[in-house]
Amino acid sequence: MQKVLKKYFLVFTLPTLIAFAIAFVLPFVFGVYLSFCSFRTVSDTKWVGLDNYIKAFTVNKEFFNALIFTVKFAIVSLLSINVFAFLLSMVLTRGLKGTNLFRTVFFMPNLVGGIVLGYIWQCIINGVLSKFGTTLSYSSSYGYWGLIILMNWQMIGYMMVIYVAALQNVSPDLIDASKVDGANAFQRLRYITIPMVMPSITICTFLTLSNSFKLFDQNLALTAGMPAKQTEMLALNIYNTFYGRIGFEGVGQAKAVMFLILVAAIALIQLRFTRSKEVEA
Amino acid sequence: MTKKKAGDIALYVLLIALVLLFLFPIAFVVVNSFKSKLFISSNPFGIPSGESFAKFGNYTEGIEKTNFFGAFGWSAFITVGSVVMILLFTSMTAWYITRVKSKVTSCLYYMFVFSMVVPFQMVMFTMSKMADTLHLNTPWGLIILYLGFGAGLSIFMFSGFVKSIPVDIEEAALIDGCNPIKMFFVIIVPILKPTVITVAILNTMWIWNDYLLPYLTIGLSTEYKTIPVVVQYLMGSYGAKDYGALMALLVLAIIPIIIFYLCCQKYIIKGVVAGAVKG
Structure with a gap:
């Protein structure tokens, strides 16, 4: 079979490979190269070594502040989204009537795009804050909590759907056996349910973490970094470095490389950590 | 009680x-x-x-200011076109690189998986410059870019499923003299159907709502704006902000999503769960 198929390599893969090269491989390789260059357009590049990487931290503190803001945001949204989603999925797997209707409503915000979501919440939060004579762009903590609320509203339903599917797969026999052994509700949750749904916890924490770190649209629409770039997250900071300041394209590209390394490292560490807690049924 | x-x-x-x-x-x-x-x-x-x-x-006012129906048309065209291309080409590629084991195919597989982790900001500048040079800054060109950037996740999901299909049927068909292309479409595609639905839904949700890629490649020209681009265009520009038009536009942007959701709800939720298990 392998022999017959060898001749068909290009038939099966060529269109994907061309598109993949144009959209990903070449821009990626070129991007890594440009992070070591000073340039305005892609044709007048000059090798500057690690200069861009140093400038990313030394010219101003924006990138570092964006990193701190993003980390704070990611930790709080990771915990709140997963805790709420898990609690909700436990309620929805108790066999109550109308469970499907509830699930439909909770999942819905996830389909609305980030830009649209950002403006919806900007109007609501500004509406509430106007009662107190202030706006979202007045303080960075409003923007921070606004983003947390928005992310929770958007992601809880998605994670809940994944947890519901996992909880439905936990064998009732295990629960019954533990009841016979005299385990109380908390012990059943701690020693039976959570270990059994650990693969889903791995996935949901992975998805919330990487979505939080890569967040861009919601950040742009809700606060656009206001006030004074204090609510700027990493992705938005990189975007603004590229397109907001002439002569800093190389710095932007260097920031993007560091961003990639950070995202990849977090993904690897997180997967290894939660995978180690998974058990076989 | x-x-x-x-x-x-x-x-x-x-x-x-x-x-x-x-x-x-x-x-x-x-x-x-x-x-x-x-x-x-x-x-x-x-x-x-x-x-x-x-x-x-x-x-x-909102429809006039932004040419909303034009944007809706381009959003629909780009989303449907990209999803169709992604389904067709990545399923073929995924099947091939899963079935034929060589250094090249396994290297390709790892490159596709790696591309899933890479944030868009990493390639955003060079990709949009490349799109300009190759004249891909049109809705048709955008479909090619989506195929390339969406290939990672789609190939990962398809090849996960292909691994679970027994090779026997394919071998029998090939021995009977069936050519591999015909065999793929007649035998493999029907088996892949559940994954096709999952991949289609995940990509539709992403492409329909995507802002930065269309903005950087075609958003600056006047004609080919997509829905997220016009929403941002209405609000992101300086000067007096028209909240009345914005509210109307937000409602118009949500309506197609809600209709799509209510029609395919069962598949969407299944698709998300299946996608998560594979992911």
Whole structure:
């Protein structure tokens, strides 16, 4: 079979490979190269070594502040989204009537795009804050909590759907056996349910973490970094470095490389950590 | 009343409160889209009545200012076109690189997996420059870019599924003299159907809502704006912001998504769960 198929390599893969090269491989390789260059357009590049990487931290503190803001945001949204989603999925797997209707409503915000979501919440939060004579762009903590609320509203339903599917797969026999052994509700949750749904916890924490770190649209629409770039997250900071300041394209590209390394490292560490807690049924 | 029943009622009260909380933002936008501009900022939580009721004024204004129906058309064209191309080509590629084991194919597989982790900001600048050079800054070109950037996840999901299909059927078909292309479409594609639905849904949700890629490649020209691009265009520009038109536009942007969701809800939720298990 392998022999017959060898001749068909290009038939099966060529269109994907061309598109993949144009959209990903070449821009990626070129991007890594440009992070070591000073340039305005892609044709007048000059090798500057690690200069861009140093400038990313030394010219101003924006990138570092964006990193701190993003980390704070990611930790709080990771915990709140997963805790709420898990609690909700436990309620929805108790066999109550109308469970499907509830699930439909909770999942819905996830389909609305980030830009649209950002403006919806900007109007609501500004509406509430106007009662107190202030706006979202007045303080960075409003923007921070606004983003947390928005992310929770958007992601809880998605994670809940994944947890519901996992909880439905936990064998009732295990629960019954533990009841016979005299385990109380908390012990059943701690020693039976959570270990059994650990693969889903791995996935949901992975998805919330990487979505939080890569967040861009919601950040742009809700606060656009206001006030004074204090609510700027990493992705938005990189975007603004590229397109907001002439002569800093190389710095932007260097920031993007560091961003990639950070995202990849977090993904690897997180997967290894939660995978180690998974058990076989 | 038994203890269990009381508990159930308490849960229902909680769930209904949560439903209202989840629906509130949507209701807020719908209500405000019928208010005249001035009242949106002065009384955001009131119900429009009398002089604050704007009928469909905000809608006509929002549609005119942004050419909303044009944007809807381009969004639909780009989304449908990209999803079709992704389904067709990545399923072929995924099947091939899973079945034929060589250094090249396994290297390709790892490159596709790696591309899933890479944030868009990493390639955004060079990719948009490349798109300009190759004249891909059109809706048709955008479909090629989506195929390339969406290939990672789609190939990962397809090849996960292909691994679970026994090779015997394919081998038998090939021995009977069936050519591999015909065999792929007649035998493999029907087996892949559940994954096709999952991949289609995940990609539709992404491409329909994507902002940065269309903005950087075709958003700056006047004609080919997509829905997220026009929403940002209306609000992101400097000067007086027209909240009336914005509210109407937000409602118009949500309506197609809600219709799509209510029609394919079963598949969407299944697709998300299947996608998560593979991911």
